[in-house]
Amino acid sequence: MTSLAPADATEIQPATTSSLPFKLAIVLALAALADFLFYNAWIGLSLAVFAIAVAGGSWLANRTTLDRRSTLVGAIVLLVGLVPAIEEVNTVSILFVIMALALGLLLATNPDTTTLGDGARALRNLFLFGPFRFFLEVLQIFSLSSFTRGIAAWFLPAVLSIVFIALFAAANPLIEQWVTLLNPKLILDYVSVGRILFWAMMLALIWPFIHVRWRKRRAKAVAEAAEQEPAVAARAEFLGAPTILRSLILFNVLFAAQSVLDALYLWGHAALPAGVSYATYAHRGAYPLIVTALLAAAFVLVAMRPGGPAEKSPVIRLLVYIWVGQNVLLVASSILRLDIYVAIYLLTYWRIAAFIWMGLVALGLVLIVARIMLERSNEWLVGANLIALTSVLYMASLVNFDAIIADYNVTHSREMSGKGVQIDVNYLSQLGPQALPAIEKVMQLRPNEACLVGRRDRLLERQRLDMASWRTWGFRSWRLQRRLDAQAKDPAKDPAKDLAKSPAAG
Template identity: 40%
Template sequence: MAWITALFLTRLGIWKDGSARLALLSGAGLAVVLVDDPSFLGWVLFWTAVSLAALLPRQRFDDALAWARRLGWHAISAAIAPLKDAARLSIVRQRRGLPSSGFRAIGAVVALPLVGGATFLGLFASANPLIGRAFSQIVLPDPWATTWRALFGLCVLITIWASLRPSPYTTGTSRFGDRSIGTVFEPGVETLTLSLLTFNTIFAVENVLDIVFLSSGAGLPSGLTMADYAHRGACSLIVTALLAGVFVLLALRRGSAAAASPLVRRLVTVWLVQNLLLVASSALRTLDYVDAYGMTVLRLSALARMGLVATGLALIGWRLLVDRSAAWLINANALAAVTVLVTASVVDLGAVAAAWNVRTAFEMGKAGPPRDLCYMGLLGPSSLVSLAKLEQHAREPQLRDRLTYLRWERQTETADAQADWRLWTPL
C-alpha cells in the first residue's frame, strides 16, 4: 500500500490517465488479496498492475502481446535502473562542479572516526570490567539472517525503484497487427478451402466417434485406464483446439481475400464449432474421471483451462462475424485469462475440491467418505471444514475414527499456523 501511495504521489501522469488509475486501483485490490492469502500468483498479478500503472501514462494500451513484451523489458531493466540513475547523478554533479556524494566520498569522511572509535572502545573494554561486561551482553544479529534480509530489502528497493523511474525504452510502439500477420502466413483462397475441407472431415470423424462412445456408456478398451483416457483428452485435444485457433488467426487476417470469401468463412465457422465440440468432449472425459476418482486441484485447473480454450474459440468466431481486429482478439483473450488467474488467486482451490468431493459423496447416498481421503489430508487446512462435515455424518465407527484423526491433524496444523502472527489471516 505504501508502494502504491508513493507511485500515485510521485508519478503525476497517473492522475491524468484513466487507465493508469484503474491499474493502480486493481493493484490496491490485489494488495488486499496478498494480505489475505500471499502467493506467487498474487504477487505477479500485483506487480503487473503496479507496473501497468507506472507505464500507461507514457503509452496507451494497444494490445496484450505488446504489453507483455513491455512488462518483460521493464522487469529486466529493473536490475540496472538504480545503477543507471546513480551514474546519471554522478555525471550531473561533475558537470555542475558539485562535490562527490558517492560511497567513496562517504567512506573517506567516516573511515577514520569509525576505525579510531572502535579501537579505543576495544582498549577500554579490556581495561574496564564494567565496559567489558556491557559489551559482552550485546547480542549481535545472526549474520546469515542479516545477509538474507539485506538481499531481500535490495530486491524490494530495485523493484520499487523501477516503477518510480521506469526506463523510457519499455514503452516502444507495438509492431503487431493484422498486417504483420499477413506477412507471416497468407495462403491462397484455394489452399485454405482445400485445407478447411480436409480439417473439417477429420474433425467430423473424431467428434462422431467421441459422441458415440461418450453417449453409449461402453467400457474402455483393454489396457486403457480412465486416467489415460482423461489425460489424452485433456492434452492432445486441447492442443488441437489451440492449433486450430492459431491457424484461423494467421490465415484469415482482416482485409485479406480469404476473409472476404463466403465459402472460407462458412468452413471456418464449421471448423470452430467442431473445435468447441472437441473441447466439450475433453471436458466430459475429465468430468467422468472426476466422477470415478474425485476432484483435485489439478483436475479443477484443467477444467478451467478448457473453459479458457473454449472462450478463445468463441471469441475467434465472434471476431470473424463482426470483423474485429487481431488486437481486439488478443485483448479479449488476455482479459479472460486475467479473470481466471485473479479468481484462482482469491479462491481456495483446495477447499473447492474438498467441498466438491464431500457434496458428491452425500449426493450418492453415502454419509462419506470421498474416494480419496488421503488426498483430502494432503490438502491441509483447506479440507478442514469438509472433513468436519464428513465426520458428523459418518455412520461406521471405523470410518468415523479415521475422519476424526484426519480432522484433528488438519485442525492442529491450522492452530499451529495461527499461533504465528505472521500467518494470521482476516478469516
C-alpha cells in the first residue's frame, strides 16, 4: 500500500469512467462469492470469510487513495468485529460484522471524518443511500460513446423485462414451460426468481464498499461538481424519455401476453395444455402477480415524475395508461385466483388481509393515473393513498371477521357443501366466542364428539366472562350474547338445524 505524503492527496477523488469497469468486475466477483457462500446454505465461518473478501476488494479498488496508517487502524477494527462472528453467528455478531466493515471503510477512505457527528452522517449515508447507487452509477460505463449510450438506453428495459418474465414464470405454469424451452438446464437448475433477487441485493449492498463516495464538505462538493457532470448526464439519459418509451413498449407486450393467457384460461375456462391442471394454473399466481403490479407502480412513479422528460409526451402517457390498465386487470386476476384458492382451502385472516391488500393495490394504480391526468404532485398521491388506507382500516375495524371466517368455513366445508376441505375445528376455536354460532352448526353434524363439546363450553365460559363486567363489555359481544340467549330459549329457531337437514349435510 502506498502512502501519499501531501495532506490534500488523501482526499477521495470521484471515480472516473475508466475505473468503473474494474470496480464492476470486483463487485460481480464478490456477488458470485456470496452466492457460493450463502445461497441455500447455513451461515457460519462463511460470514467472516466474506467480510474479509469485501474488505480486500475495497482495498484493491481504492488503494491509490488510502493512507497507510488509517487503513491499518481500519483493518484492526474489522478483525476485532469479526471475532464474535467467528465465535458464533447470531443477530448480534452479524451487526458487529456490518459495523466493523463500515467503520473500517470510514477510517480508511474518509479523511473528512474528524468528529463523531461526521462519522454518524457518513455511516447514515452509507446504509441509507449507498445500496440505491449501484444501478445508476454503473451505467457511467456506457457513457463512452453514442453506441454505448444506445446500449444504456436499453439496459433498464431489458433488466426489468427479465424480472417481470421471472415473476410471470413463477405465477403462470404455461409461461414457465415456455421459458424452460429456452434453456432447461440453466433455467431450472440454476436461475430462479430467488437467485436473481439475491444477486441484485448483493450487488447493491457490496457496491458502496467498492465504489466509495462519501458526502463531501460544501467547499469540496463545489470543486467536484464540474467533474461529476458526465455522470449526471449519464443518469439523466438513463431515465430519459427514450429509455422510458422502450421500457413501456416491452412491458406492455409482456403484460399483454399474461393478460391474454388469464383471459383464456382463468376467466374463459379454456382447455389447458396437457400436463397443466386448472387448479395449478389458478392457485399459484396470486402473490407473484401482486409483486409484479407493485414493481410496475414504482416504475410509473419514477418515469412520470413531475417535471420529468416523459411527463409531457402524449405517446408515453398513452402507453402508461394502457400499462396501468393491464396492471389493474392483473390485480383482478390475482383476486380471482385467491378466491378460487379460498373456495377450496377456506378462509383465514391472512387470506382476508390479502384480499384487502390487493384491493388497495388496484386503487393505488388508479390513483397513479389520476395523479398523471390531473397533474398533481407525488405528495397528493401519498395523501390520497393514506386516506384510502385509513378508510379501509377504519371500516375493517367494524367488521366481525371472526364470525365471517367461521361461518364461511363451516358453510363451504366438505361436510356441508360436499366439496372443499374438512372443517378445522382447532382453527374455529382459535377465532374466539364469535365462532360459537358456526361451532353450533358443526355440532349438528358431530353430535357425539366430546372434544367439540369441550371447545364449545370453553368459548361459552369466555363469552360469559366478557359479559360479566363493564370493563370487558363490547357491543359485538353483546349482540352475540343476545343471539345465544335467543337460541337457548327457542332452539327451534336455530338455523344450524336447517343446514343439518340439507342434502349436502346428509
